Ligand code: FES
């Protein structure tokens with residue numbers, strides 16, 4: 184619920200624990216992800232990352248994605264298979280199957296399946312029986328796509344499989360993209376909400392815990408939200424001395440996320456069109472567990488190469504490493520503590536949303552609309568509609584030197600944020616090099632307009 188003007192006048196007494204009633208309504212429409220659920224079917228219309236390539240060796244692995252028990256394997260001719268866990272004969276698990284030149288063979292009675300689930304051999308049976316079984320039985324299987332060290336899968340109806348979306352940030356020539364994963368013991372929406380809640384960086388990652396990123400994050404700044412088609416953007420615009428620091432957090436529906444740099448940006452150093460330090464999907468394992476699969480982006484427009492360590496992506500992801508003693512988690516909480524502490528599925532009816540939660544409200548509403556679009560048999564938004572061109576994304580930092588003027592500084596920051604987002608929208612569909620050139624030029628023009636004495 185959101186705070187309405189009238190609610191503020193209610194005179195609540197202290198020690199009201201006994202009288203306060205909490206809802207148990209978990210808003211199943213947008214939280215539950217299993218096969219056949221509304222949100223589960225919506226998420227199944229998109230490619231989802233499901234594993235890190237380097238962690239898959241010659242043995243099959245059992246994984247769970249969107250509540251489905253699956254087995255991922257690589258056959259000896261290097262084809263990936265993602266199949267239902269249980270063999271359709273008598274339900275043995277294919278995690279104990281044997282990988283062959285083509286496909287996988289069940290350990291129990293040797294049924295042999297291709298990577299698309301076709302039954303190619305039924306050993307030990309008369310030929311005519313085997314032929315009938317091969318025609319009648321399929322193992323459930325899903326298409327896969329391997330890209331820069333991550334394995335993606337499409338779990339939706341095969342006739343509706345979209346192109347694998349190539350976001351601009353999947354092909355930055357000047358960044359080292361390092362795959363990582365980050366598990367959360369809570370519903371996917373809790374993890375996704377944090378991205379469109381940029382103000383939490385000033386509290387959770389700065390003033391409430393310790394300075395987990397840089398000093399500049401402690402400043403709350405001005406927050407503006409934007410939405411268009413698949414995108415929900417939150418621009419946090421902070422004043423740092425004579426500088427103005429724009430930082431865009433981004434969700435591309437349903438669950439692709441980016442933000443600015445974690446450690447390279449503090450508002451003190453001029454940046455023209457910096458990009459996200461992570462490119463990440465928030466993937467439900469089931470209703471109450473989630474895993475983020477992502478690349479950490481190291482380079483001049485992302486985070487510094489010195490953070491390219493085993494712990495680096497965890498620090499970028501949430502400001503702290505994941506596996507640490509409970510006491511340290513209490514003293515220095517990070518995203519895991521904030522998101523998991525809500526419980527396995529956050530009850531939205533028990534919340535009191537404010538203006539700074541507008542991005543959260545906007546995103547949930549948009550997700551609900553899209554879920555209903557799919558439920559009614561129509562197609563949801565696809566960011567990949569810009570055919571032939573990488574899909575534009577906007578998460579990142581820019582810092583300009585624009586000192587305070589005599590007017591309302593918050594109003595100035597907000598006006599500049601709108602201009603900053605608009606100039607990026609104007610170059611959608613252009614090649615990356617041209618976008619960098621035009622956005623940089625326009626940022627410099629804005630800077631010169633507001634601050635005629637500025638130097639590069
Ligand atoms: S259970 Fe798999 S072949 Fe029998």
Ligand SMILES: [Fe+2]
Nearest residue numbers: 377383501518
């Ligand atoms: Fe965070």
